[in-house]
Amino acid sequence: MAATGTSQYIARIKNLIRTAVVGPQLAAFLPAIALGAYWFGGEGLLVIFAAIFPSLLLLAGILTQQEPQTNIGPVDAVTELPLRDRLVASLEQALRRDDSPDKACIVFEIDDFDRAISNMGAPLADQLMVACAERIKSVLRNTDLLVHLGGARFGVSLAKTRRTDLEALIQLSARLQAAFEGSIFVENAHVHCTVSVGFALPTRVPDPTGEAILNAAEMALQEAKFSGPGSIRAYSNTQHQRAASSEHSAKEILGALNDGQIVPWFQPQLSTDTGALSGFEALARWNHPEKGLIAPGAFLPALAQAGLSERLGELILYHSLTALKNWDKLGLNVPSVSVNFSDDELRNPRLFEKVEWELDRFELDPKRLTVEILETVVARSDDDVTSRSIAAFSALGCGVDLDDFGTGHASISSIRRFDINRIKIDRSFVTHVDTDRDQQSMIAAILTMAERLGMEAIAEGVETHGEHAMLAQLGCKHVQGYSIAKPMPFDATVGWLQTLEEKVAASSILPKRA
Template identity: 50%
Template sequence: MALDRMLHRTAGGRSVAAMAIEIDAFKQLEQRHDRAAVEQVLRIVGERLQDGLRGDDALSRLDGPCFGIALVSDHKLDLDSVIQLGQRLQQAVSDPIEIGEAQVYATVSVGFALALRLQQPGGTELLQAATLALIEAQRRGAATIRSYSRAMQHRISTRNNLCDEISAALDRGDLTAYYQPQVSIRDGRITGVEALARWHHPDRGLIPPAEFLPVIEQAGLMGRLGEIMVQDGLNALRLWDAAGLSVPQVAVNFSQSELADPKLIDRLAWELDRFDLSPDRLVIEVLETVVAHRLEDVVVRNLSGLAGLGCRLDLDDFGTGHAAITSIRRFSIQRIKIDRSFVSRIDTDPEQQKMVSAILTMADRLGIETLAEGVETQAEREMLARLGCGHVQGFGIARPMPRPETEAWLRSFEAQPRRAV
């Protein structure tokens, strides 16, 4: 291959690199257009990439919407120069592509590997490293560029090992719900808990959610995890009710893939009936990015159906996903959760105060409750109270805890004199 020839010509591959480039959201493109139109897009993207290369570089079409590029230079290739080339190629592809009377806007993600960063840089190994970098880029979102490193190889290896283990871990019950209390600012009473997934690995101990949640999504097991969170959460409510503890509701996060399940409403209705709990005890937490710009699909119908069933809907990470006010009203959102990024330093930052005040005013006008996430200090709580926020949640109240520890915390909290937060 071209990479092998380049490596053979250059001393130690100091001036050789490989790129792997893939068209973003290609499956959606195939769903919207016929085969001839898709092939036209692939051809034009390939031509634009070729036009953006230098004389000695080589472009080839790989599988599907993926292209490989062999880069060679008279000088040493470094990270900055290859990143700049990747950005130029992205810009070259970004112009609209005419397909009949329609226009297609294509973006590409880029992974690259410098031969200098590989211990034994052969052409095949270099392209494989660039492909790994492309996979990492795509995990970050569309039109992203990533460079290969040995640390990346270690992360991918670790993630692949976890992927092999995750199904058995779910079956064994190694993944369970931890609970983080939510408290009313006005009177200090417990208004609910959020169920958060935690994985107790037999060798590694507690694995952070940021590490295992992408693995579960990659394995297509988010629905199974969601079932566990709902069952654990409803069972906890039932046990706390029997113990005389007042926890009005449990909030469970639902991914977009779970919300797209046509059987979701029937399944949740069955679970609520099994635990003998009314639907308003279950809060469905939905990311703002899920509801933004949606028109009509299974997710829309499920959210409407869950609201009709009597479940409560919380809009999570509000302020990060560009959901319109019309979306908030349309989906019967009952509470917005103000993202931690707006809460941090709110006691000292006037701009943060203005942003949160605007959110709270909007919510008040719409008759929607508010909860501030990630509250860590007494000063933050006091400022949120002054601004008129309704509920708070975060390490400053309590960390997520297993159910027995949560029960002990609830008893201790209820034994204290009730006061505004």
């Protein structure tokens, strides 16, 4: 202990002397000292001063820059990286140092690494882990802290940078994933890996502690893993717990998706001015081979719990765009199809790219697709990834419908910020609108607001002809519900559309004057 104290005392003395002799104050006196040496001793003394003075300082260890004390603590035996506590400590230091910390935390995990261990064996899996760590390091800066969090999971504490925001972290996450695009060579074998990523910005975490920031990033990673391999998720304090267990297992639901048992059925939307079709809404339906048609409320929560929301979304989008192409081939006029995107899907920063690619693949104008989002998503408008996705759809030219309007308490400012094209009036306001004056007043107020904001409105859950007629009288331009038609499979839409077009054509023929 005494030796340690003495060494620390000597180190402090050296630091003081080093500060004195290499600091800016010495720069002011060095020319005067050199001039004095030349004045009193001539060139000989000047040469001696120039050669001997720095050498004496070096011998004393004063100009030798000491290595910083890293104190990384224990390390992982395989990757030789610091462990979780080091990452927490780094985040804590950043929080104490900065009034408005911009140091973010990223957590990522190699997908299906357990399968790699079983296929390759533990020794080769360790080599793969080391190779993965090296690829991660190649993307990071020397000042960023990379740690091993156990298993196939890593964490990064980003050093302070000029810009640490949502876009920067999405780009960095994409670069981390791009580092794994090429195969990894391990013992004469080429291994392909994907990485799921979750990250958290300190400003988004309610509890400003290092442990809380890391936990938030891990929660975002868990969301990414539920969404499928290679996903990216940002932490939002509105992330919800997964739905409770259901009688339908994840394996059963996945099998139903893969076997084509779960497909979209289409419910028409009509114009109250012309009676013509405004579009269809695609709604997921499960036709079980033994149990028959299963209600959406009976399997959608279990599907979300199993992390299959994005898989369902991809399937519904594909079948909806296929239906549009088939209606076009049959000469049937279907302006657009509305597809619901879940909260999980909208938090995927790559959702827009996937949808844009599908529209291009099907050679469809983006205006033929309407993106439906729940009002509760807009009400919880602090999720920047969701905002970014919706804004991108609007900029592309897709319609954006705000579903279940009136139930989520979204503010007018948030509705405007999301660039909504049309609001869907919830059925709770539509029921008995033909006989209830309060319902009529509420609908009239909503329609006035929509008109002032430059948006259209569609009423859903219209179940009687009286409700349909009253909505048209109040000025609601579009309606949808059982009074028009129930959701139907694609094959049934063909005959229904042909009948509708005949009715519209007949009603548009004006009688001749006598």
